[in-house]
Amino acid sequence: MALSLSPGGAGGVDPRLRRKKARDRLRTVGFLSPWLVGFSVFFGYPLIATGYFSFMHYNQIKQPEFVGWRNWSYVFTQMPLFGPALWNTLWLVVVMVALRVVFGIGVGLLVTKLKSGIGFFRTAFYVPYLAPPVAATVAFVFLLNPATGPVNELLSKVGVHAPNWFNDPAWSKPSLVMLSLWGIGDLMVIFMAALLDVPKEQYEAAELDGAGPWARFRYVTWPNITPIVMFAVVTGVVQTMQYYTQALVAGKLASGVTIGPGTVIQPGYPDHSTITVPQLVYQLGFQNFNTGAACVLSLVLFAIAMAVTILLMRRSSGLLSAED
């Protein structure tokens, strides 16, 4: 990254000014240095290495061996779990992000409409977001356990035929969505702040025009919170692309595997319905020691994440230019 030769650095400038410029440059580099090192060593290098290994056959013991596009064609045409993993990740990106945004706006609206007990309700809706993902997943696998879980116990008392949740391929992803909706706290806080920022006068004007609740939401609230909705969607997509811990833990625990972590199990229980692309990277790279294929998948993930990031940059350049 070029850190500027100042304009007008040509001859004939006061040497004192030039010295100051040089000092400023040194100062800037000094302050940025932790990140300059971190960025090149912990980001630039591994990214290039990922590209390199994607063309190598490497089992992490013998020397890497160049194999051309073979890893790529293997991943895209032969690898049995690539299809399900991609499908599950896309499913989660679409359904989970959409429902989280809608639910986040809903809960945010509800809390802003409350007149008593706001503090209590806000805390109640927020705290589950803080539960560590592994702990929250263990708790949900227990709560939704078909045999003895309290949820199905309660449902059967009121005569509802409850599904098998994490043990049913059709319900495992919706169960993960429920888990993610329980942790809506972050979005709720963001949307609450956005909703409270909507100018009161606009609501009053809309009322005078006889706008009902829906019309007020559609023509006053919505246009005011669209930037925040955009932000929530994009960050949600990025987070869901990395969706790993909950899906892995839920699958493992629900399958009743009684051996410790690190053991090779068929991932994505039940029926590959919870395997995601990041899980596949882990499986290929750290269980099958197929470094090449793992790196191909990493690059696929990278490409999608970059596309989403570029979208974010274009839609909210405010992130960058907040000062000038």
Next chain:
Amino acid sequence: MTTPTPSAAQAATVPATTAGRLPEARQPVRTPSPGSTAALRRARRTRVLHWIAVHSTAVALALAFVLPFVFVFLTSVMSDRQAMSGELWPTSWHWDNYATVFRTPGFLDWWRNSLMYALLGTLFTVCSSLPVAYALAKFRFRGRRTAMLLVISTMMLPPQVIVVPMYLVWAQQFHLSGSLWPLIIPMAFGDAYSIFLLRQFLLTIPKEYIESARVDGCGELRTLLRIIVPMAKPGIAAVALFQFFYCWNDYFGPQIYAAQNPGAWTLSYGLESFKSAHSVDWNLTMAATLLVMAPVIIVFFFAQKAFVEGVTLTGVKG
């Protein structure tokens, strides 16, 4: 806010917005006219109904959010046999389940490892990210925009993208696999998300403070430590909390680097093996689950304000 209108048709639109008010709040009647009392009564009734609807929805939803914790807690104090039965209320209270969890081999090590990872990680991240964020927020230099773009891109990137070569470096060059150091050391070199948040916060500090410090002959580092840090405390607190929670919750990192060595496991990672080892003892697993959740929730109640500030910072002030 709204003034009651004489027309019944228009009055019907009023309650929705005034619904927030307590039902007993009286509306001043400005224009008395023949039909208005009935309309007003109807308006007030709708308002009461609306108040009830909003609050009962909130109560129902709050129940759904809190009940998981309640069930986890109730199960954690059940006897072994009852925990498998599907009953909801413990017949006898077995507080010693918690003692059993603490006596599980390794559990205290996991606590120690989690604390070390979270505390060192937080310390390193804040110390290394603050100067970078300060430079990005307050210095003018060519390439500043590019640098910011790169920070945001790294922030958005799934950790799985670079994990394979990174692991190979730590394992083959430094022989550090089987420990948490490959996760902690990089935090001494700036964390993109923390840099981004701190920069957003530092942007809100007026330039004049820095300029006057400069005029007084204060060096840049001194300005940062003496002037900026005290003013940026809320932002720094939020970033520190986020990083602490990130480390505490991290599962992927310890799985990659510490899996082979149970002595280096963290709570988040060990919890899953705890469940696997006690597959039928839901009571012990739930006690362990609560013990993993407890620290973050306790920290939250002590630092609620800083936390909410931080969450808002990510989205709204951008």
